[in-house]
Amino acid sequence: MTTAAVRRTATKLADGRDFFYFDDNPEYVSGAKTRRLDDPRPLGDRFVDATGAPVAAPQMRRDPLTGDWIPMATHRMNRTFLPPADANPLAPARPGASYSDGEIPDTDYDVVVFENRFPSLMATPTTPLGSEPEPIEGEELFLAAPAAGRCEVICFSPTLEQNLAGVGVQRMRTVIEAWADRTRELSALPGIKQVFCFENHGADIGVTLHHPHGQIYAYPYITPKTRSMLDQAVPYRERTGRNLHADVLEAELRSGRRIIAQSEHWVLYVPVASRWPLEMHLAPKRTVADLAQLTDDEKADLAPLYLKMLQAGNRFFVDPDGSPIEVNYIAGWHQAPVGEGREDLRLHLQYFSFLRSPGKLKYLAGSESSMWAWVSDTAPEKIADRLREVYKDEVE
Amino acid sequence: MTTAAVRRTATKLADGRDFFYFDDNPEYVSGAKTRRLDDPRPLGDRFVDATGAPVAAPQMRRDPLTGDWIPMATHRMNRTFLPPADANPLAPARPGASYSDGEIPDTDYDVVVFENRFPSLMATPTTPLGSEPEPIEGEELFLAAPAAGRCEVICFSPTLEQNLAGVGVQRMRTVIEAWADRTRELSALPGIKQVFCFENHGADIGVTLHHPHGQIYAYPYITPKTRSMLDQAVPYRERTGRNLHADVLEAELRSGRRIIAQSEHWVLYVPVASRWPLEMHLAPKRTVADLAQLTDDEKADLAPLYLKMLQAGNRFFVDPDGSPIEVNYIAGWHQAPVGEGREDLRLHLQYFSFLRSPGKLKYLAGSESSMWAWVSDTAPEKIADRLREVYKDEVE
Numbered sequence: 118m119t120t121a122a123v124r125r126t127a128t129k130l131a132d133g134r135d136f137f138y139f140d141d142n143p144e145y146v147s148g149a150k151t152r153r154l155d156d157p158r159p160l161g162d163r164f165v166d167a168t169g170a171p172v173a174a175p176q177m178r179r180d181p182l183t184g185d186w187i188p189m190a191t192h193r194m195n196r197t198f199l200p201p202a203d204a205n206p207l208a209p210a211r212p213g214a215s216y217s218d219g220e221i222p223d224t225d226y227d228v229v230v231f232e233n234r235f236p237s238l239m240a241t242p243t244t245p246l247g248s249e250p251e252p253i254e255g256e257e258l259f260l261a262a263p264a265a266g267r268c269e270v271i272c273f274s275p276t277l278e279q280n281l282a283g284v285g286v287q288r289m290r291t292v293i294e295a296w297a298d299r300t301r302e303l304s305a306l307p308g309i310k311q312v313f314c315f316e317n318h319g320a321d322i323g324v325t326l327h328h329p330h331g332q333i334y335a336y337p338y339i340t341p342k343t344r345s346m347l348d349q350a351v352p353y354r355e356r357t358g359r360n361l362h363a364d365v366l367e368a369e370l371r372s373g374r375r376i377i378a379q380s381e382h383w384v385l386y387v388p389v390a391s392r393w394p395l396e397m398h399l400a401p402k403r404t405v406a407d408l409a410q411l412t413d414d415e416k417a418d419l420a421p422l423y424l425k426m427l428q429a430g431n432r433f434f435v436d437p438d439g440s441p442i443e444v445n446y447i448a449g450w451h452q453a454p455v456g457e458g459r460e461d462l463r464l465h466l467q468y469f470s471f472l473r474s475p476g477k478l479k480y481l482a483g484s485e486s487s488m489w490a491w492v493s494d495t496a497p498e499k500i501a502d503r504l505r506e507v508y509k510d511e512v513e
Numbered sequence: 514m515t516t517a518a519v520r521r522t523a524t525k526l527a528d529g530r531d532f533f534y535f536d537d538n539p540e541y542v543s544g545a546k547t548r549r550l551d552d553p554r555p556l557g558d559r560f561v562d563a564t565g566a567p568v569a570a571p572q573m574r575r576d577p578l579t580g581d582w583i584p585m586a587t588h589r590m591n592r593t594f595l596p597p598a599d600a601n602p603l604a605p606a607r608p609g610a611s612y613s614d615g616e617i618p619d620t621d622y623d624v625v626v627f628e629n630r631f632p633s634l635m636a637t638p639t640t641p642l643g644s645e646p647e648p649i650e651g652e653e654l655f656l657a658a659p660a661a662g663r664c665e666v667i668c669f670s671p672t673l674e675q676n677l678a679g680v681g682v683q684r685m686r687t688v689i690e691a692w693a694d695r696t697r698e699l700s701a702l703p704g705i706k707q708v709f710c711f712e713n714h715g716a717d718i719g720v721t722l723h724h725p726h727g728q729i730y731a732y733p734y735i736t737p738k739t740r741s742m743l744d745q746a747v748p749y750r751e752r753t754g755r756n757l758h759a760d761v762l763e764a765e766l767r768s769g770r771r772i773i774a775q776s777e778h779w780v781l782y783v784p785v786a787s788r789w790p791l792e793m794h795l796a797p798k799r800t801v802a803d804l805a806q807l808t809d810d811e812k813a814d815l816a817p818l819y820l821k822m823l824q825a826g827n828r829f830f831v832d833p834d835g836s837p838i839e840v841n842y843i844a845g846w847h848q849a850p851v852g853e854g855r856e857d858l859r860l861h862l863q864y865f866s867f868l869r870s871p872g873k874l875k876y877l878a879g880s881e882s883s884m885w886a887w888v889s890d891t892a893p894e895k896i897a898d899r900l901r902e903v904y905k906d907e908v909e
Contacts, residue, residue, distance in 0.1 A: 176892075180786035181761045183741045187786045189889045237880075237888040256764040258757075259785045315879035332879065340884035341741070345579040348744070361654075365577045368652040389655045390576035390583045449883035467883055481877060483711035483728065484633075487845035487863055488736035489885070492633040493585045496572075 121416065122146045123294045130220065132160035134232035135269075139295040141227050141287055153210075153223040164241045174244035174263035175237060177338075181258045186338040188264035190237035207328035209275045221272075228291045230271045230299055230333070238266030238334060246337070247308030267303055267335040271295055271314075274329050280443075281316065281329055282427035286512055289420040293408070296333070296450070297416065301409035303335035304455045311336045311343060311454045314408065319445025339454055343462065346451075350461035362463035363404045365389075375501040377508050378425065382418040385426055385508075387501040392491040393469035394479055395433050395444065395500060399426060400465040406453035407464055424512045426468060432507035436475050441507075446470045517812065518542045519690045526616065528556035530628035531665075535691040537623050537683055549606075549619040560637045570640035570659035571633060573734075577654045582734040584660035586633035603724035605671045617668075624687045626667045626695055626729070634662030634730060642733070643704030663699055663731040667691055667710075670725050676839075677712065677725055678823035682908055685816040689804070692729070692846070693812065697805035699731035700851045707732045707739060707850045710804065715841025735850055739858065742847075746857035758859035759800045761785075771897040773904050774821065778814040781822055783897040788887045789865035790875055791829050791840065791896060795822055796861040802849035803860055820908045822864060828903035832871050837903075842866045 124146045126138040136156075144150040164172050177188040205219070212224045220231060232239075240246045244263030253261045273281045273292055281292070296314045303312045316331035339347070350361040357364075366384065369375065375387040377397065385399050399422065401415055411419070427448075434442040447469055453462035471478045473494060484490045520542045522534040532552075540546040560568050573584040600614065608620045616627060628635075636642040640659030649657045669677045669688055677688070692710045699708045712727035735743070746757040753760075762780065765771060771783040773793065781795050795818065797811055807815070823844075830838040843865055849858035867874045869890060880886045 178786040178893075180784070180788075181764075182745060182758065182784075183738070184745045185741070185786075185885075185887065187788055187887050187889055189892050191890065191892050191895070253785075254764075254768040254770060256768060258761055258764050259768070313880070313884055315883060317878040334880060334886075336884075336886065340880075340886040342579070342883065342885040345581070345737070345741075345885070349578060349580050362578065365654055368577075368650075368654050372650040372652060372655070374650060388576070388578075389649075390574040390581075392576075392583055447879050447882055449879050451883075469882075482713045483843050483845050484709070484730060484736075486843055486865075487711060487738065487847075488709055488732075489581075489738040489741070490730075490732065490736040491581065491583050493583055494587065496585050496587050497574075499587070 121290050121294050121413065123291050124148070125298060126152045126154075128152070128154040128222070129156075130160070130222075130231060131156040131158045132163040134163070134234070136220075136222070136231040137229065137295070137298075138223070138226060139228040139230065139291050139298070141291040145227070152226075156222045171243045172241050174239050174241050174248075174265045176261050177264035178253075179250065179260040181260075183341075184344075185341050186262075188237050190264070192235070205277055205326070205328050207270070207272050207326060207330055208277065220270075226272070226275050227288065228271065228273060228295050230269050230295055233268040233270050233332070236268035238264045238268050238336065240265040240267070246306050262337070264337065265308060266337045267306070267309070267333075269299060269303075269333040269335075271299075271331045271333060272328065273331065277328050279329055280318070281331075282424060282431060283513075284329075284424075286420045286424065289424050290417060293411075293416045293419055293423075297408040297411060299333050300407050300452060303333065304407070304409070306335060308337045309335045309455060310339050312407070312452055313340070313449060314452075315447065315449030317447050339458070343451070343454060343458070347454075347458045347461055351458065354461055360404055360461065360463060362400075362465070366400050366402075366463075375497055377429070377501060377504045378422065378510070380418050380422045382415045383422050385422060387497045387504065389497060391497045391500060392493055393471070394473045394493075394495055395430060395446075395470040396497075397426060397430070397468045397504065398465050399423070399468065400463070405464050406459055406462070408450060408452065410464070421512050423466075425509065428513055429504050429508040430468065430470065433470075433503060434472060434475050442472075442475055444470045444472050517686050517690050517809065519687050520544070521694060522548045522550075524548070524550040524618070525552075526556070526618075526627060527552040527554045528559040530559070530630070532616075532618070532627040533625065533691070533694075534619070534622060535624040535626065535687050535694070537687040541623070548622075552618045554614075567639045568637050570635050570637050570644075570661045572657050573660035574649075575646065575656040577656075579737075580740075581737050582658075584633050586660070588631070601673055601722070601724050603666070603668050603722060603726055604673065616666075622668070622671050623684065624667065624669060624691050626665050626691050629664040629666050629728070632664035634660045634664050634732065636661040636663070642702050658733070660733065661704060662733045663702070663705070663729075665695060665699075665729040665731075667695075667727045667729060668724065669727065673724050675725055676714070677727075678820060678827060679909075680725075680820075682816045682820065685820050686813060689807075689812045689815055689819075693804040693807060695729050696803050696848060699729070700803070700805070702731060704733045705731045705851060706735050708803070708848055709736070709845060710848075711843065711845030713843055735854070739847070739850060739854070743850075743854045743857055747854065750857055756800055756857065756859060758796075758861070762796050762798075762859075771893055773825070773897060773900045774818065774906070776814050776818045778811045779818050781818060783893045783900065785893060787893045787896060788889055789867070790869045790889075790891055791826060791842075791866040792893075793822060793826070793864045793900065794861050795819065795864065796859070801860050802855055802858065804846060804848065806860070817908050819862075821905065824909055825900055825904040826864065826866065829866075829899060830868060830871050838868075838871055840866045840868050
């Protein structure tokens with residue numbers, strides 16, 4: 118089981134957006150069956166508005182006090198928000214039915230990825246990828262540029278009720294292939310500095326669609342978290358000749374106090390200075406920059422561990438009658454940037470939940486929101502002890 | 514009205530915590546009446562636990578990947594959470610009643626400040642202010658220290674129903690005096706790097722007590738937001754010899770596009786790269802490091818403008834029948850650090866709300882929470898236009 122049996126089929130939606138099937142179903146992998154490629158919706162040209170004028174990318178501006186880029190996705194206010202199940206735009210097309218408002222041309226799928234219809238980062242013919250910042254209002258300190266990146270949606274399962282934690286090892290392996298494929302392709306686009314594959318899970322953290330899905334952002338800038346990590350890792354390498362992230366993982370392994378599980382190629386642990394009520398990191402033992410650099414063995418080894426991580430998270434909290442509580446969570450892959458800083462970061466997943474206890478969310482109040490100064494209400498060792506209690510070394 | 518008529522009376526609570534009355538009532542200012550100073554509660558020694566062992570400050574750890582310090586306030590899980598009105602610990606003591614569980618010794622007050630009973634930053638005799646970081650688990654990369662700082666509570670009014678927006682100009686002036694006093698005193702404590710005066714307003718952003726109050730944190734480290742601002746401002750000064758924050762304010766004034774109001778000494782505006790659905794900055798025209806450096810004229814001029822800012826925020830959103838919606842908000846004073854970086858920052862208040870529209874909060878999903886990469890759903894000019902519509906040049 119070291120090579121994934123995944124077939125990738127690329128197509129375009131009616132408005133020109135890229136769409137990819139990633140199939141692990143043997144009939145599709147072998148080519149015995151093929152995917153429906155046409156999208157019959159009359160969506161029109163997404164780069165032209167109702168008046169025929171060209172559509173521009175959202176603007177992004179540089180905060181002159183922090184240096185952070187802020188995309189201003191003013192058009193997204195109208196995006197689809199928790200539609201009823203029968204208007205689920207991520208469901209497969211209904212067999213026999215005339216094509217509805219959904220995004221999926223075929224009547225079933227394994228895993229699909231496509232460009233978001235309501236993106237906060239996008240390129241258009243008049244505001245292409247790689248556009249340079251320019252001053253606005255005649256002020257050198259006020260820089261703006263098109264937010265020319267990409268936002269993609271990844272659907273983990275054709276079924277609304279099927280969460281990623283329950284898709285099984287083969288489908289998880291396909292998801293990993295899709296992430297790696299998109300990381301590789303998006304990293305090669307002009308002006309893209311960083312690719313971020315992530316899942317927001319749970320309506321109480323603002324998820325607007327219930328269907329099991331994640332997102333992939335290709336940023337045209339280095340994100341503040343990555344910048345913050347580079348600000349530590351670059352001087353560390355200059356001083357020691359070593360990779361900070363590799364050394365931190367080694368220190369975690371030497372200490373062992375917060376390790377939850379290890380597989381042949383991966384380590385699952387609570388970091389020494391975790392911020393969230395429930396937080397885990399998942400890192401490869403080998404130093405790799407991003408998901409695209411993983412070997413087949415590393416990807417095959419990751420699939421079951423990823424699922425066991427999600428399942429342990431879902432056993433972390435119990436309600437008053439002792440039943441486990443499925444948690445909301447955010448799980449995102451920190452990947453090395455495409456250019457500057459590539460040798461200083463290291464692939465790792467960060468999983469965390471806003472849930473402090475059953476029914477209580479952690480709020481980001483003044484210290485966190487204004488000063489970005491985190492206060493944790495718990496200790497990393499407590500989180501690790503509980504996770505070791507509930508972690509099971511088999512996929513459920 | 515250039516000198517504040519405010520009398521400060523210092524005392525200690527039964528467990529040794531500092532407590533300050535800031536009175537503007539003429540009878541207290543003149544000394545004709547004095548404040549009750551004894552706290553008859555049998556609170557015991559807060560530096561000794563139930564077994565007689567010394568209490569330590571919460572630990573803080575340095576995240577080796579970002580350099581950020583994370584206090585781990587594990588004891589705060591039991592703090593008071595939205596008590597019923599008759600158990601309000603911030604209310605004045607009830608006249609005639611035996612002393613209840615409240616924090617206020619007297620039966621009325623104007624403004625009070627005292628050390629938080631459930632602090633995330635505190636010093637104790639065994640873990641004093643100025644304690645140095647040390648490696649834990651034998652790992653040089655894992656640094657920890659006592660989270661030896663201070664957390665104070667400021668009560669804006671003796672009345673539960675009285676929000677800061679409605680306290681009136683004289684009381685607001687007293688609040689400003691209290692902030693300036695605490696900034697001055699806390700900045701002088703050993704090991705304190707930065708003082709942050711802020712208000713979290715609204716239960717839907719996690720406020721645990723309804724009584725109108727704010728908080729004052731004295732951090733033993735430079736917060737990440739301040740670090741991020743210094744990372745821009747220090748090289749800017751080295752390159753140009755100028756203060757970045759002063760130049761950005763000048764650029765905002767030259768552009769004028771997002772200015773909401775000006776007074777003799779202050780400017781209220783929406784910053785060029787605002788992040789939140791509703792955000793305002795309030796900055797003095799003169800470059801000052803912190804509230805303690807304000808002149809009497811500047812403080813007197815600030816009081817009405819601060820109230821008009823809060824009141825404009827409360828008219829920003831209207832519900833379907835056209836009535837204004839009182840918003841949740843966070844308002845916090847960015848002040849220059851005490852030592853390193855003092856000449857590079859500049860006092861300014863940041864006011865923002867999580868409310869995107871009536872009933873809808875902005876959620877911090879994967880991009881914001883994992884990558885700290887903000888996406889705004891609106892444009893700063895739209896926010897400024899609406900604020901200019903609802904701003905009134907008189908205090909209501």
